[in-house]
Amino acid sequence: RRWIADQWDESHATLSGSPAMHLVRVLRARPGMVFDLVAGDRVRRAVISEIEEGAVRFLLGEDVEAEAALPITLVLAVFKFDRMEWAIEKVTELGAACIVPVIARRTEKHLAQASTARVERWRRIAREAAQQSRRSDLLRIQDPAPLKDVVGQAPHALRLLLAERERSVMLRDAIEYEEGGASLPEDQEIWLAVGPEGGWAPEEDVLFSGEAWKPVSLGPRILRAETAAIAAVSTLAALLD
Numbered sequence: 001r002r003w004i005a006d007q008w009d010e011s012h013a014t015l016s017g018s019p020a021m022h023l024v025r026v027l028r029a030r031p032g033m034v035f036d037l038v039a040g041d042r043v044r045r046a047v048i049s050e051i052e053e054g055a056v057r058f059l060l061g062e063d064v065e066a067e068a069a070l071p072i073t074l075v076l077a078v079f080k081f082d083r084m085e086w087a088i089e090k091v092t093e094l095g096a097a098c099i100v101p102v103i104a105r106r107t108e109k110h111l112a113q114a115s116t117a118r119v120e121r122w123r124r125i126a127r128e129a130a131q132q133s134r135r136s137d138l139l140r141i142q143d144p145a146p147l148k149d150v151v152g153q154a155p156h157a158l159r160l161l162l163a164e165r166e167r168s169v170m171l172r173d174a175i176e177y178e179e180g181g182a183s184l185p186e187d188q189e190i191w192l193a194v195g196p197e198g199g200w201a202p203e204e205d206v207l208f209s210g211e212a213w214k215p216v217s218l219g220p221r222i223l224r225a226e227t228a229a230i231a232a233v234s235t236l237a238a239l240l241d
C-alpha cells in the first residue's frame with residue numbers, strides 16, 4: 001500500500017488523520033521504518049523520523065517508480081449517489097485522471113441540488129481508491145457544473161460522447177490502433193461524456209454536436225450510467241496501457 005502525504009516539501013512530509021493512525025496502531029510503525037509515500041505528484045521512499053499524536057513525519061528519499069493516471073477525463077452527469085460513489089472508486093482503480101460532474105437536463109432535481117455538498121466525500125473515495133490501487137497520483141474531481149459550461153472545454157482533447165445510438169461507432173474503433181498499441185499521440189487527452197439515467201436530452205445532443213464531440217457506442221445493450229463509465233474507461237485502459 002502507498003500512503004499519501006497531507007503536507008510535504010522537497011525533503012520532509014507529514015501523514016495525518018486515519019491513515020496515520022492505521023500506520024501506527026495497526027502496522028506498528030516506528031521511527032526508522034521505510035514506506036513508499038506519495039508526495040504531490042511523486043512517489044518517494046520515506047523513512048519515519050517522528051511519530052506524534054495523530055501525525056507521522058517522514059524524511060523523503062529517492063523516487064519510486066509509480067503508475068501514473070491515463071490521460072482520461074470523465075464528464076459524468078450526476079446520478080444516484082451510491083452508484084456514483086461506486087463508479088468513482090472503480091474508474092480511479094482503472095486509472096482515469098479526472099472526473100467533471102455535470103448537471104444535465106435529466107439529472108434528478110434532488111441530486112442536482114445536493115451534489116455540491118457531496119464533492120468532498122467523492123474526493124475522499126477517490127483518494128482511498130488511489131491508495132488501494134497504488135496509483136502515484138490522485139484522481140481529480142472538479143466542482144459540479146452545468147453541461148453548457150463544460151461541453152466547450154478541452155478542444156485539444158479527443159472528445160467522445162457515450163451514446164446508445166445506431167449511428168455511433170464502437171468506442172474501440174474511435175481510437176485507431178496498430179499492432180502493439182494505440183496510435184494516439186503520446187499524452188493525447190481523451191474526454192468521455194456519460195449521460196444521466198434518463199439519457200441526454202435532445203438540446204444537449206445539439207450542444208455536443210456543436211462542439212464536435214464524436215458519438216461512440218459500447219454495444220447494442222443499454223447500460224446503466226455507472227456500467228457505461230466503467231466499461232468505457234476499461235476499454236480505453238486496455239488500448240492505452
Ligand code: SAM
Nearest residue numbers: 162163164194195199217218219221222223228
Ligand atoms: N437513454 C437511455 C434510455 O432512456 O433508455 C438510458 C440512458 S443510460 C442509463 C445512461 C448513459 O449511459 C447514456 O446517456 C450513455 O451515455 C451511456 N450508455 C448506456 N448504454 C450505452 C451504450 N450501449 N453505448 C454507449 N453509451 C451507453
